[in-house]
Amino acid sequence: MMKKLFDYTFGLLLMLILAPVIVIVALIIFKKMGRPVIFKQLRPGLRGKPFYLYKFRTMNNARGSDGELLPDEERLTALGKFLRKYSVDEILQLVNVIRGELSFVGPRPLLMVYLERYNREQARRLDVKPGITGWAQVNGRNAITWEDKFKLDVWYVDNGNFLLDLKIIWLTLVKVLKAEGISGEGLATMSEFMGSEGE
DSSP states (O other), X not given: OHHHHHHHHXXXXXXXXXXXXXXXXXXXXXXXXXXXXXXXXXXXXXXXXXXXXXXXXXXXXXXXXXXXXXXXXXXXXXXXXXXXXXXXXXXXXXXXXXXXXXXXESSOOOOGGGGGTOOTTGGGGGGSOOEEEOTTGGGTGGGSOHHHHHHHHHXXXXXXXXXXXXXXXXXXXXXXXXXXXXXXXXXXXXXXXXXXXXX
């Protein structure tokens, strides 16, 4: 209950405080990249229940000669790189927090297609509500392997508590200011998770 109350109250407060920033960023994205300003994608929440995750748009819609979208690292704009560097693109996830779909702290909600690729142990990351940041994010973010990321997520499922959440939030602020672990080597974010061996 303490975590739920903290999420809603702090999320609403931050949304009000950051409202001018949200408007300014939205206007800049509209001027530089046009519509849509907001990127939304279906992600798995608690127990795998799908919800729409909101972010500011950071990529253009450039396509190759075959008509397919170019790789993420080629579509990521200079503005998008800046927004990602300081996690400004994730401000809109406060809406998800207020709606109860996200917590401030928890395993990051990944792609829906990954649900069938988790082994039994990795799937335990779905036993708690996903978060804007998490134990994996302050221990490497996108610069560590998928296997290590999932081990950290499951560790949080077994050991998470309110004081640890406060520690993770503080460490996240430090990571954001240092712009650490934003992407895997040579990638815009991280390579696709294709599954792991084991139960």
